[in-house]
Amino acid sequence: MIRYVSSRLAMAAVMVVLATLVIFLISNTVPGDPVLTQLGDLAASNPATVAEFRHKWGLDLPLWDRYWIFLSGLAHGDFGVSIVSRRPVLEDIADYAPATVELASVAFLLSLVVGLPLGVMAAVKRDSWIDHVARALSLVGVSAPTFWLAFVMLAVFYGALDVAPGPGRLDPVSFPPARITGLLLIDTALQGDWDTFHDALAHLVLPSIVLAGATLGLITRTTRAAMLEALSQDYVRVAKAKGLRARIVVMGHALPNAMLPVVTLGGLAYANLLAGAVMTETVFSWPGLGRYTFQSAVSVDFPAIMAITAIVAAIFVLVNFLVDLSYALLDPRVVKK
């Protein structure tokens, strides 16, 4: 087991370093010159200004030197300074990340809490009404475009029915809690500020449903398929032949086997939610990483883009590492003696 964990960990570290190399090379080879964007046409027409700007930001150094500076900076937690905000990128990210983490986690929990039981029940009661509901729901979830779903939800529940709050994380009249973790639900709960807690929760409902849609669909489908597969296995028939109750046959025998593909998918889905909420955050004016990414991309803010990409890559590697670990816990065949 220790050998398994350490080998996976070593692999993960190698992956992260490789990712930073790819990120660095891509952002240095794509067209789009930050100099032009930052200086504006007039200043950029003056070669001396351009050269000075390049020198200031180290853009005149050789590629490998710059990669080394980038990499050793990363190792010290120095992600550089944003060209746009002139603040350390890490500070920017620390400001934006909690909103995304909160939204993605709530959306992910939502898709697990709904998707897993729905998938299991759909498989157990195959071809019943609940199976049809599950299949319809997952089809809509997977195929409805996020921006469309976001607008429709906002138009119906905020605009027409007025049962949900509008965009943003809090009502403009609410006072944000003192920052502890940056996650509003946790900070308000810790400070006993239940009014703001409810406000934050209400603001999470629509965007998390929108964001959860695709993930929910995938998890329901995968759970259903994996459960159907597991329920058709010989060991399930053996479990029934022992005289076990139906609930134990399903939950104790079929489900643990069906969890393997679901865990793989769930890990990737969570990483995706953390990284890919651009649409939802934009529509719901959510001050998260998605919006930061979008702004950085538009203004060709290379340090910010590289930092975000590196963080996203690290998240994927970390999640995959955790998935590998849970494999070892779920399936004894993964770790051979």
Added chain:
Amino acid sequence: MPATVDAPADAPLLQVRDLRTWFLTDAGPVRAVDGVSFDLHRGETLGIVGESGSGKSVCAKSIMRLLDEPARIVEGTILFRGRDLAHLDEEGIRAVRGREIAMVFQDPMTSLNPVLRIARQLVEAMTAHGRFTVAAARTRAIDLLRRMGVSAPERAVQSYPHQFSGGMRQRVMLAMGFSNEPSLLIADEPTTALDVTIQAQILDLLRELNADYGTAVILISHDLGVIANVCARVLVMYAGEVVEEGAPEDLLTDPRHPYTWALLHAAPRLDAETEDRRLVTIEGQPPDPRAWPEGCRFRARCPFAVGKCAEHPALLPVGPGRATRCWVTQDGGPLHPPGRVSAQAAPATTAHPAPLLQVEDVQKHFALPSDGLFAPHRLLRAVDGVSLQVMRGETVGLVGESGCGKSTLARLVTRLYEPTGGRIVFDGHDITHASQADIRPLRRRMQMIFQDPYASLNPRMSVGEILAGPLKLHGIVAGDAAARTRVRELLDLVGLPARNAERFPHEFSGGQRQRISIARALAVGPDFVVADEPISALDVNIQAQIINLMVDLQERLGLTYLFIAHDLAVVRHICDRIVVLYLGKVMEVARAADLFARPLHPYTRTLISAAPVPDPRVERTRRRVPMKGEPPSAISPPSGCRFRTRCPVAEAHCAAEEPPLMAMAGGQMVACHFPGRI
């Protein structure tokens, strides 16, 4: 345990009456079990035989109510200790399952949940019925595993299923089955997936448990030998009904139903010398379960049918303790033995002039993934120094337990694998390390037939395309028209109508698919065919048809066969010479008749002794040489003689020195320090 009104002691334990289990499909009901009735008494051992699709497994699953969708018990009763299992509610049948009736299934590799420890799987079987606390169940699980012959049971319960071999897993399944002391154990093909030596151990265990616990046993098998070995009474099923019932002594020596008769004669016997290599087969296929024919369901294939067979016969007594569903034998007369078509001259087993294939000290080692980054690779010595010769026109059999290297050897001689060492010469060409380009012209001359006719044919290609592929690849035919003509010839050669060229593999039965595999192998006109377990996935009657086809083809085309099988009776039947392998080494080589008459190696002796003969009277007179344990790992084989750890006559000397393969009288060769000691 729910209070049950126990019927009088002499009443049957189980009474099945007119059971009909149908699969209610959209295309109409499939009448899998269609009117089955039988009794089972306390402690009795009942065998159910029949080919796939005869309804024997569905019958067993009906008793446990473990039917798959869309099967339903549409009619009949299953009386078990005063209750009708067919009509119990879910909770009622749950209390019976595993507590009063236990079931052991065919494939031990898939019957245990791979992610749960053995202990948990055994304990929950006991706690589910509230008879044991978890702690008591755990102690009992260890005791049961010990009773079933699992070594170090305290450690075994802590393991996961993948750490066990198939035989060990089946012991765990038996422990599970007996854990609640049920009054009935249903074993559905419990040894079909196991080696013959392990099968013998499991059957012995089953017999002992029946005697010790007084548990009644229903043993379902396609193998008459297995049934004869264990059961006191036999049911023969055909087309969803029981066609014959009786004691194995009567039924297997003097069958009174033509189907039983056909089953018996289709299987080659381990203990019978035959002059003709053709087996008795019955024509055609079992009828369609969607629409059973009027009258006797076997009539269309029956060599004895008379006019009255247009009427459906009832299962009527034909003697003390036996009954049959046949008009022909109603008067009490026996069925005559098959008239053999032995007019044909015996295959010309003349002095074989030259070896077609020569294998010298060939080895194949596979590197296993190493434990750590710097740990050395371990080697799996699948084939570890094998020498053999195959003469032109000869059939050589390769036998041995799974893992002995027989399939690896087959892939070596056809050069699908490259040997690690040694020499392989095919018809004068040294092909040991020949490149793909060099070997290609020879590929035309050596072909393979594989075990699984379902996996070895590409499902997306029509039969015509499958057969034309090798013809075009080797440039044997010019143009599509010529290819089509050759495909028709090939189909005709293997006994399939030419119109089948347009059809796809899934439209064929297993036997027909194996014919297509054979046609594909023969397409390029080989003179050497390696057949790797070509019949082991097939029913007895289909096996006989394929054997007959292979024998015919050998005579007509002068083929040379290397025939791999685990069924000793089949090997004895069609092979001229037999090579016995154990852990990658040759133990014995002999002419087929000599090997069975006078096995010199203790391993050969135990193998033969483990294979059951479908005749209880013969079984009783046979000397049994029990085989100890399971084959050791080929990664670290025992020192000296590899068989010594399981050998009944091994001495200290055997561990020190490896016996060479020595020539004995009559050309027999044996690798043993004490040849012929047992």
